[in-house]
Amino acid sequence: xxxxxxxxxxxxxxxxxxxxxxxxxxxxxxxxxxxxxxxxxxxxxxxxxxxxxxxxxxxxxxxxxxxxxxxxxxxxxxxxxxxxxxxxxxxxxxxxxxxxxxxxxxxxxxxxxxxxxxxxxxxxxxxxxxxxxxxxxxxxxxxxxxxxxxxxxxxxxxxxxxxxxxxxxxxxxxxxxxxxxxxxxxxxxxxxx
Ligand SMILES: [Mg+2]
Ligand SMILES: [Zn+2]
Numbered sequence: 001x002x003x004x005x006x007x008x009x010x011x012x013x014x015x016x017x018x019x020x021x022x023x024x025x026x027x028x029x030x031x032x033x034x035x036x037x038x039x040x041x042x043x044x045x046x047x048x049x050x051x052x053x054x055x056x057x058x059x060x061x062x063x064x065x066x067x068x069x070x071x072x073x074x075x076x077x078x079x080x081x082x083x084x085x086x087x088x089x090x091x092x093x094x095x096x097x098x099x100x101x102x103x104x105x106x107x108x109x110x111x112x113x114x115x116x117x118x119x120x121x122x123x124x125x126x127x128x129x130x131x132x133x134x135x136x137x138x139x140x141x142x143x144x145x146x147x148x149x150x151x152x153x154x155x156x157x158x159x160x161x162x163x164x165x166x167x168x169x170x171x172x173x174x175x176x177x178x179x180x181x182x183x184x185x186x187x188x189x190x191x192x193x
Contacts, residue, residue: 012155034080
């Protein structure tokens with residue numbers, strides 16, 4: 001018995017893209033995110049956040065800031081009765097900073113390490129899963145593991161969609177205005193099966 005999941009990028013997707021969130025006070029959850037995650041929670045799918053936080057390797061902030069930010073995220077989602085089933089992050093960078101954060105890891109998206117870790121921990125079948133993000137690299141990551149990829153137009157999404165689309169090797173499975181639209185599309189697809 002395996003689970004399906006919706007993997008969700010953090011900055012630009014569930015919360016505002018403000019550059020490096022080097023202090024919890026900079027972190028802004030989008031107003032629609034609680035409703036979106038709640039919809040996942042009442043479906044059979046798991047909700048899993050996956051985020052690159054190379055600001056740690058770059059020395060812009062300590063790893064504990066990530067924990068503070070994720071506490072704030074969980075609290076705000078909780079206000080809507082919503083919860084993430086798991087959160088995974090990559091604090092590494094291949095060339096900047098000091099070890100252990102400076103390393104050629106397998107978890108910095110679009111590498112698939114975070115998804116594989118989640119798949120092991122939560123018995124997720126990646127081929128029946130989805131990844132939502134505001135970068136085409138998130139869509140590519142989805143396709144590289146056999147999942148479906150949804151681009152949202154929040155964060156970097158609109159710019160990538162308007163100016164980079166001609167370089168895409170494979171279209172996203174869906175392009176949504178925002179996380180809520182993406183989740184509604186996915187749950188509609190799931191209802192077809
Ligand atoms: Mg992003
Ligand atoms: Zn990593």
